[in-house]
Amino acid sequence: MKKRIFALLSVLCLTVGMFGACGKTNDTNVTPGETTATVAPSSEERGDGPATTTPEPTATTAPTATPEPTATPVPTATPEPTKAPAAAPGELTYDFNDLTYNTSYGTTYTVLDDGSISLQYDGLYQEIKLALPQTLDMSYCTGVSVKMKSEIGNLAVKLYDESFAEVAVTYDGKTNGIADKYITPDPASKVAGIGLMACDNDMTDYSLFDATVYSVTFTMKEGWDSGTPAPTATPIPVDPDDTGIWENNADISWIDPSKPMIAFTFDDGPVGTADTATSIRIHNALAASGQHATFFYWGNSLNKATEAEVKRAYDMGFEIGNHTHSHQDLSKLTADKITDEIMKQADKLTAITGLEHFLVRPPYLSTNTTVKNTVREPMINCSIDSKDWAGATAEQIMDTINSQKKDGAIVLMHETYTSTATAMETLIPQLVAEGWQIVSVSELFKAKGLELKDGQVYSNAR
Numbered sequence: 403m404k405k406r407i408f409a410l411l412s413v414l415c416l417t418v419g420m421f422g423a424c425g426k427t428n429d430t431n432v433t434p435g436e437t438t439a440t441v442a443p444s445s446e447e448r449g450d451g452p453a454t455t456t457p458e459p460t461a462t463t464a465p466t467a468t469p470e471p472t473a474t475p476v477p478t479a480t481p482e483p484t485k486a487p488a489a490a491p492g493e494l495t496y497d498f499n500d501l502t503y504n505t506s507y508g509t510t511y512t513v514l515d516d517g518s519i520s521l522q523y524d525g526l527y528q529e530i531k532l533a534l535p536q537t538l539d540m541s542y543c544t545g546v547s548v549k550m551k552s553e554i555g556n557l558a559v560k561l562y563d564e565s566f567a568e569v570a571v572t573y574d575g576k577t578n579g580i581a582d583k584y585i586t587p588d589p590a591s592k593v594a595g596i597g598l599m600a601c602d603n604d605m606t607d608y609s610l611f612d613a614t615v616y617s618v619t620f621t622m623k624e625g626w627d628s629g630t631p632a633p634t635a636t637p638i639p640v641d642p643d644d645t646g647i648w649e650n651n652a653d654i655s656w657i658d659p660s661k662p663m664i665a666f667t668f669d670d671g672p673v674g675t676a677d678t679a680t681s682i683r684i685h686n687a688l689a690a691s692g693q694h695a696t697f698f699y700w701g702n703s704l705n706k707a708t709e710a711e712v713k714r715a716y717d718m719g720f721e722i723g724n725h726t727h728s729h730q731d732l733s734k735l736t737a738d739k740i741t742d743e744i745m746k747q748a749d750k751l752t753a754i755t756g757l758e759h760f761l762v763r764p765p766y767l768s769t770n771t772t773v774k775n776t777v778r779e780p781m782i783n784c785s786i787d788s789k790d791w792a793g794a795t796a797e798q799i800m801d802t803i804n805s806q807k808k809d810g811a812i813v814l815m816h817e818t819y820t821s822t823a824t825a826m827e828t829l830i831p832q833l834v835a836e837g838w839q840i841v842s843v844s845e846l847f848k849a850k851g852l853e854l855k856d857g858q859v860y861s862n863a864r
Contacts, residue, residue, distance in 0.1 A: 494538070495619040501532040502733050502770040503783070504566065504595055510785035510811070510862050518616045521557070522785075522864075523600035524806050525608050529560075533595040535770075537564055540593055542626030546570075546585040548596075552577050552613035555602030559615075561587055562595040569593065573601055580616070593620075609808070648780050648854035649759065652721070652844040656692070662809035663839040665846040665863070666695040666826075667782065668817040669725055669763055672703055672711035681711055683823035685718060687830045693840035695720055696782070697817065698763035701727035701747045709754055716755045721842035723782070724748055724760040732777075733770040740776045761843055761854075767814075769859055780854040782843055783861040784814035788825075791816055796824040803829060810850060810864040812843060 497517025509530040510522040521530070548559045557575035560568050569591040575583055587593060596618055600611055657663065666688075673681045681697075688695055697715050699722065704712065716722050726732070727746035735743065744762060751760055762781045764773065769781060786806045788799045799821060803813055815822050830840060847854050850863045 491622060491624040493619050493621050495617050496534060497617045498532070498615070499771060499774070500535055501596070502535070503767055504531040504533050506530040506787070509598075509600075510808070510864075512861055512864075513859060515858075516616075518614050519598070521598060521600075521613045521615065522862075523608055523611045523613075524808075525600070526603065526605075527599060527601065529558075529597050529599035531562065531566060531595055531597045534593065537592050537594040538620055538622075539626060540569075540587045540591045541589045542623045543587060543589070543593075544621045544623060546587060546593075547582045547619045547621070548572075548585070549580065549582050549616040549619075550575060550577060550613065551580045551616075553579070554613075555600060555605045555608075555611045557613045557615075558597075558599040558601040559583060559585060559618075560597035560599065561585060561591075561593045562597060563592055564594045566595055568597070575613075576602070646856045648761075648844075648856065650844050650848045650854060652842065652848045653719075654845050654849045657839055657841060657845060657849045659849050661837055661839055663841050663846055663849060664807055664809070664833070665812045665843045666693075666815065666840050667698060667723070667763065667784065667812060667843060668695060668815050668822075669698045669700075670703065670729075671697055671699050671817045672708040673818055674708050675710050675714060679711075680820055680823040681715075681817045684817055684826050685715060685720070687823075687826045688720070688840070689718055691830050691834045691840070693830060693834065694842045694845060695840065696723050696761065696842040696844070697721070698723035698725035698761075698782075699747070699751065700725035700729050700765075701750060702729065704747075704750055709750075712751065712754045721844055722751055722755055722757065722760060723843070724751060724762045724779070726762075726765055729765045731766050731768045732764050732773045733768045735772075737772055737776045740773060744777055744779070764859075774857045774859070776857075778856045780856060781859045782812065783859050785811045785862040786813045788813060788815045788822070790819045790822045790825075794821060796821045796828070799825040800829045800832075807833075807838070808862075808864070810846065810862050812846070812860070812862055 498513045498519040499517045507528050507530075509528050510524075511530055512520045514520060546561065550557065550559075552575050555576065556573060558571055558573045559575060561570040563569050570585050570587040570593075572583055572585050577583075598613075598615055600608065602611070605611060668681075668684060671681050673679050675682060684695075697712075697720055699712055712722060724744060724747050726743040728743065730739075730743060732740050732743065748758075748760055752758055759779060762777055762779045764781055767783050773781075785808070786803060788794060788802055790799055794802065799815070817823075833840060841849065843860075844854070846863045847860075852863050854860065
């Protein structure tokens, strides 16, 4: 029994020793309970070649998640041209230096230095139309006020849209001194211009009609769109020796200032010096009666073939004027282009006459603030439009001038029409026989003792 127990204990001890040997590792520094990789013998230890390092297997990196596609950003819309911000409530007041001539019928007017406009009419329904510098939305307008004085007869004030169709009018424009007249426009309309019209049916002598309009004011509600105003041109630097007064060297020794006088002007030449040319017929009609006129020449008609006409007119004592180089609407040009139009033509006229300064007739009679700030000569409009450009016959031209003639008037004509030349051959001697003196523009103002100023527009000498 003792031997069996001893044998069992011996087997048990042997088994425990075997298990103890299986628990040893090659890394004696490893703490029990940790697991290490078994190191294989090197090739040198095995005796089978040079040592090479067998890299440990790199742990396989978990695949990186493919990022979801980034949404393509929506293209940013290109901003529209910037407009002036919506305006607060207020009043837009324009004087007549701010407005641009559009058209007129039988109206004599002068824009004065203070921005008011002096009006004379010869008959019922004669009118002048002027454009605002911007189009105004009447849905934001609560009323329009026109400051005026018209003590003799009723003056109508009209509002026009962008196509110059009438959208509002007040006829009761007769005043006792300076007063405000009011118009309430249709809120669905847009206003781009105003009109001033003689409308007194009771007047028997329209030569007495005289009115002055000082300003027009639009009262606007909050939120009206002021639009983008045209940039104001920088005025051309003025010679410090330039007084701004036209140096009027006209010879008026032949003029009797006690007698009525009228200035004849002829645009769009030269056309040439053939005996049958309309220009030469007009020259000859003036010379035969000892009268003068102003001829406004433009560059595209002035060349080697026609410059002899300019020299002839100058030698005959007629005034030479500047009608620009290419007959563009100056009110639609920049200051630099306006200067170019005036100076190119002035250089041509200087080469022929030796003169340096010339009165300017703006094409289409169109001016605005930029033009006035840029042109350093007086600009000549008219008080009588012969309408020869509109196809008027010789008889109609004579009737227009005879019915509207006034002492100090300026007449617009063109030397390019046969009807005009024919009218002059009859009208000039007729007017002289009646005691009228037909003169150039510079002669008219000098004989009247009136100054011409640079950058100002003149339609008569009254």
